[in-house]
Amino acid sequence: MHNIKKPKIDNLEQYLENCIDKLRKTKIKTKNMIPEIVRKCNLYEKNASNNTLYLLNKTIFDDEIVQNQSFKKLYDNHMSKQSSYAYDLYNKLLASAPFDKCPYCSQGDVEELDHFLPKTDDGYPEFSIIPINLVPSCHRCNHKKHEFIPTNKDKQFIHPYFINNINDHRWLYCKIDYKIENKPTFIFYINCPNEIETSIQECINFQFNKLELAILYSKNAANEYAGIKSIIDKYQEDKETLIQLYSDKAKSYEKHIRNSWQTAMYYALLEEIS
Ligand SMILES: [Zn+2]
Numbered sequence: 450m451h452n453i454k455k456p457k458i459d460n461l462e463q464y465l466e467n468c469i470d471k472l473r474k475t476k477i478k479t480k481n482m483i484p485e486i487v488r489k490c491n492l493y494e495k496n497a498s499n500n501t502l503y504l505l506n507k508t509i510f511d512d513e514i515v516q517n518q519s520f521k522k523l524y525d526n527h528m529s530k531q532s533s534y535a536y537d538l539y540n541k542l543l544a545s546a547p548f549d550k551c552p553y554c555s556q557g558d559v560e561e562l563d564h565f566l567p568k569t570d571d572g573y574p575e576f577s578i579i580p581i582n583l584v585p586s587c588h589r590c591n592h593k594k595h596e597f598i599p600t601n602k603d604k605q606f607i608h609p610y611f612i613n614n615i616n617d618h619r620w621l622y623c624k625i626d627y628k629i630e631n632k633p634t635f636i637f638y639i640n641c642p643n644e645i646e647t648s649i650q651e652c653i654n655f656q657f658n659k660l661e662l663a664i665l666y667s668k669n670a671a672n673e674y675a676g677i678k679s680i681i682d683k684y685q686e687d688k689e690t691l692i693q694l695y696s697d698k699a700k701s702y703e704k705h706i707r708n709s710w711q712t713a714m715y716y717a718l719l720e721e722i723s
Contacts, residue, residue, distance in 0.1 A: 450656065451552050451706055453545055455610040456580040461487055464535075468578055471527045471534050475519045478512050486575050493566075493581060497611040500648060502566065503599035508575050520574035528578050529562070535578060546585040552609035553594065554662055555706050556669065557587025565608060567596040584609055593660050603651035606659075612649065616707040618642050620653060623670065623713035625721055635670035635714055637663045666710035673714065688722060695719040 458464055462483055469479045489508060496502045510516035528535040542562055551557040563586040568577040576582035586594075599605040607615055620641040626634040639657050641650040657663065684690045699715035706712070 450607050450615050450653065450708060451547065451550070451555050451609065452613045452615060453547065453552050453585070453609045456542060456545060456583075458580055461490060461579075465578075468523050468527055468535055469519075472519060472522060475512070475515050478515050479519045479523075482515065482575070486579075489575055490579055490581070493576065493579070497581070497608050500605065500608075500612065500646075500652065501602070502608065503601055503605055505566070505573075507571075507573065516574055517570055520577040521568055524564075524568060524577040538580065539583075542580060542583050543585050551587035551590050552584065553586055553590035553606065553656065554660060554665060555709050556665060557589050559585040560588045561586060561591050563591045563594060565606070567598060569596045569598075572596060572598050581610055589665070590660055597659075602648050604655050605652050606656050607649070607652055615649075615653075618644050619703075619707055619712075620645065620650075621708040621710070621713045623666075623710070623717040625717050633671075633674060635667050635674070635717065637666040637670075637710060637713060666713075669710055670714045673711070691722055692719065695722065 465483050465486060466480065469476060469483070472479055485508065489505075492505060493502070496505050527533045528539050530536065539562065543559055546552055546559045549559050551559055553563075562583040564572075564577065565582050565584050566573040566576050568574045573582070594606060597606065618641075620639055622638055622640050624636050624638070626636055628634065639654050641653060645653075680694065681691065684694070695715050695718045699712055699719055702709050702711040702715060
């Protein structure tokens with residue numbers, strides 16, 4: 450999990466107006482909603498900053514077609530479609546994740562935009578093309594997160610644009626199990642320090658479980674271990690060299706993303722040998 454710089458849009462009203470202009474049937478009715486959408490976007494900013502998006506009320510639409518179709522069409526036909534009006538912005542958002550890595554897992558490559566609050570009828574269709582609601586993500590996380598609607602303070606995803614201090618402290622750890630001889634199993638778990646606010650701790654745990662990150666990280670770690678196995682074997686009798694290797698790797702990964710599976714894995718190997 451890591452944060453991404455929040456996208457900025459100079460004139461939200463104008464952006465919405467230009468996008469909605471592309472609609473055919475429901476243009477007028479949808480345009481009438483612009484002041485309400487802008488008001489909701491301001492509330493979104495406020496709530497997301499306090500990690501209280503679960504409190505954001507659903508919009509009551511006067512017109513079912515506007516609710517069911519217009520906003521989805523805006524995203525599908527006028528933003529994510531090649532050469533459409535907001536396609537440049539779509540690509541800019543996709544490219545905004547550091548190192549092209551998904552902020553939900555810090556592992557997968559960015560492939561698509563996730564609607565942080567889903568654009569489904571029972572969700573928040575009005576945010577379908579709002580940049581702060583569009584998070585670059587890998588396919589796996591987007592698929593597992595699916596159309597999740599937060600309804601509880603402790604069961605929310607960490608919003609990568611708004612929760613900026615998620616890696617100030619270490620909370621991802623790993624232990625090594627040798628049930629199968631000579632074949633270590635890397636078991637990842639969360640252990641948050643008290644410095645992290647309780648509700649954020651709960652959200653980290655929720656996201657870790659919901660996205661099944663322990664499984665993903667364990668597979669990656671097994672693969673990484675297989676890749677360095679010949680080095681480990683070479684220095685089997687030279688403990689100091691192995692300590693140096695694990696320590697250098699752990700510190701380097703920690704500097705890159707503190708709570709990456711690599712950081713946790715190398716600290717676990719270091720602890721085991723020290
Ligand atoms: Zn991911």
